[in-house]
Amino acid sequence: MKGYLALIGARFRVLLQYRAAAAAGIGTQLFFGLIRVMIFQAFYRSSAHPQPMSYVDIVTYIWLGQAMLGLLPWNLDSDVQNMLRSGNVSYELVRPLDLYWHWYCRAFAMRVAPTLLRSVPVIALAMLFLGMQTPPSLASGLGWLLTTCGAVVLNCAFMMLVTVSLFWTLTGEGIQRAVLPLVYVFSGMLLPLAFWPAWMQPLLHFLPFRGMMDLPFRVYLGQVAPLQAVPEFGIQLLWTAAFIVAGRTLLARGTRRLVAQGG
Amino acid sequence: MNDSWKLYLHYLGISIRAQMQYRASFVMMTIGFFFTTVIEFLGIWAMFARFGSLQGWSLAEIALFYSVINMAFALTEMFARGLDTFPNLVKSGDFDRLLLRPRSTLLQVLGSEVSLMRLGRILQALPIMLWGAHTVGVVWSPGKALLLIGATAGGTCLFVGLFLLQASMSFWTIESLEIANILTHGGTQTAQYPLDIYRPWFRIFFTFVVPLACANILPLNVILQRPGATPLLGALSPCLGLLFLGVAMLAWGQGVRRYCSTGS
Numbered sequence: 036m037k038g039y040l041a042l043i044g045a046r047f048r049v050l051l052q053y054r055a056a057a058a059a060g061i062g063t064q065l066f067f068g069l070i071r072v073m074i075f076q077a078f079y080r081s082s083a084h085p086q087p088m089s090y091v092d093i094v095t096y097i098w099l100g101q102a103m104l105g106l107l108p109w110n111l112d113s114d115v116q117n118m119l120r121s122g123n124v125s126y127e128l129v130r131p132l133d134l135y136w137h138w139y140c141r142a143f144a145m146r147v148a149p150t151l152l153r154s155v156p157v158i159a160l161a162m163l164f165l166g167m168q169t170p171p172s173l174a175s176g177l178g179w180l181l182t183t184c185g186a187v188v189l190n191c192a193f194m195m196l197v198t199v200s201l202f203w204t205l206t207g208e209g210i211q212r213a214v215l216p217l218v219y220v221f222s223g224m225l226l227p228l229a230f231w232p233a234w235m236q237p238l239l240h241f242l243p244f245r246g247m248m249d250l251p252f253r254v255y256l257g258q259v260a261p262l263q264a265v266p267e268f269g270i271q272l273l274w275t276a277a278f279i280v281a282g283r284t285l286l287a288r289g290t291r292r293l294v295a296q297g298g
Numbered sequence: 299m300n301d302s303w304k305l306y307l308h309y310l311g312i313s314i315r316a317q318m319q320y321r322a323s324f325v326m327m328t329i330g331f332f333f334t335t336v337i338e339f340l341g342i343w344a345m346f347a348r349f350g351s352l353q354g355w356s357l358a359e360i361a362l363f364y365s366v367i368n369m370a371f372a373l374t375e376m377f378a379r380g381l382d383t384f385p386n387l388v389k390s391g392d393f394d395r396l397l398l399r400p401r402s403t404l405l406q407v408l409g410s411e412v413s414l415m416r417l418g419r420i421l422q423a424l425p426i427m428l429w430g431a432h433t434v435g436v437v438w439s440p441g442k443a444l445l446l447i448g449a450t451a452g453g454t455c456l457f458v459g460l461f462l463l464q465a466s467m468s469f470w471t472i473e474s475l476e477i478a479n480i481l482t483h484g485g486t487q488t489a490q491y492p493l494d495i496y497r498p499w500f501r502i503f504f505t506f507v508v509p510l511a512c513a514n515i516l517p518l519n520v521i522l523q524r525p526g527a528t529p530l531l532g533a534l535s536p537c538l539g540l541l542f543l544g545v546a547m548l549a550w551g552q553g554v555r556r557y558c559s560t561g562s
Contacts, residue, residue, distance in 0.1 A: 062480065063479060063480055063484075066480045066484050067480075067484060067487065069500075070484065070487050070488050073495070073496050073497060073500065074491060074495065077352055077353050077491075077495035077496075078345055078348075078349045078352055079349075080353065081349060081350075081351055081352050081353045081354070082348075082349040082350050082351070084348070084349065084350065086348060086349075087348075212326065212327060212329075212330030212331075212333075212334070213330065215330075215334065216333050216334055216337050219334075219337065220337055220340075220341075225337065225338070225341045226341045226344055226345070230344055230345065230348055231344050232344065232347055
């Protein structure tokens with residue numbers, strides 16, 4: 036356990052070095068958020084139909100999305116990709132750590148460290164100047180924290196499954212291209228899930244992707260009651276466990292048939 | 299001049315042959331580009347299903363805005379991909395080699411990579427454009443068709459100009475600057491909708507500073523025959539993109555002149 040914690044700590048220190056990149060990232064995130072807010076505003080202005088979310092809630096949802104974007108599993112760890120391509124993965128296999136958990140820790144640091152760095156200023160600026168609201172109650176806020184933790188472990192477990200597939204495909208570009216739209220649509224990044232047509236809702240509700248983003252945001256907004264957040268957290272953990280089991284099984288197969296590339 | 303074109307076509311051939319070496323990956327990536335943008339349009343469709351209309355614009359009209367800007371951006375990514383990776387050339391000092399050759403530096407950089415898989419994005423924008431035009435019931439005339447092509451070309455010039463400015467910046471900063479993505483990717487995002495839905499300051503910025511309006515509301519208002527359309531301004535608007543490209547080329551020239559090799 037100590038080894039894994041040390042690993043996470045080391046990765047955090049590496050990733051927190053990129054402060055200029057983070058500043059640029061914050062600017063980009065704010066700009067894109069602003070475009071999205073203006074588009075929604077225009078839509079709300081042109082229709083009096085009751086909508087699944089109020090305009091004020093949408094604005095908060097968008098800024099939360101811009102702040103938490105880094106948590107979404109949309110890209111692979113390029114170091115791991117290179118290791119598999121160059122054959123250096125054999126060094127990883129020699130280490131006295133379980134390969135799955137080792138890489139899981141890397142994935143965890145890769146998702147959490149940059150997000151910590153970016154989300155705080157984005158949320159602060161959005162709350163001060165751009166119309167983002169605080170949660171309606173303390174309980175909602177706590178529920179949000181809980182389900183965000185659930186989202187982090189879920190996202191890492193999902194990303195690990197994609198990473199393990201690299202043992203078969205090596206390049207990973209194709210799989211990344213295929214996974215990205217799935218995450219983009221079904222997590223609520225493209226559009227808050229409530230806005231998709233009613234007939235899609237059962238599917239959206241069943242899939243694990245809503246736990247990656249939409250669920251924590253709805254808890255934050257109070258649309259999912261704080262008490263309801265606990266069983267929802269349980270569902271996130273169930274999906275996480277399923278992805279971990281699948282990932283570990285595949286990894287065991289993958290390492291058995293692994294041909295180290297290069298020499 | 300003639301000779302430069304021949305050289306560029308030669309570069310083009312090499313680049314395409316190189317990409318065809320990884321055929322399976324090429325096909326997958328092309329399909330990938332196709333779907334990532336299709337999904338974007340699905341999102342717009344879902345919004346219209348909920349709201350009905352957007353400040354007097356219909357989904358079919360938005361389809362035209364969407365396809366023009368996406369086509370322009372895809373064409374830019376296809377032909378100006380070399381500018382995207384250009385900062386690496388400055389950082390490593392490899393730009394020296396380009397300066398030694400008796401040809402324009404810009405030609406060499408543009409020729410270094412032509413990314414054919416962006417075809418996926420173009421292939422996706424085309425049916426949406428046709429569907430949009432058909433549903434709106436555009437009464438076509440040679441002038442309108444020309445204007446639509448002009449709008450796409452103007453948008454492409456504008457984006458190439460932005461890519462060029464971004465690349466030129468690396469002469470001063472050495473490092474690549476992600477921040478310019480705001481204008482390229484953010485501009486595409488913005489111009490998928492008519493500019494008149496945005497706040498005034500935003501609209502002014504994208505009309506007079508970075509003239510996205512040249513591939514957006516100015517020509518499309520004329521094609522869609524919206525009230526208040528100004529045919530003359532619409533017809534001239536693609537030139538704004540060209541003008542922007544010209545300014546960017548001047549900046550590039552300045553950058554090349556002050557280039558100081560990193561020497562490694």
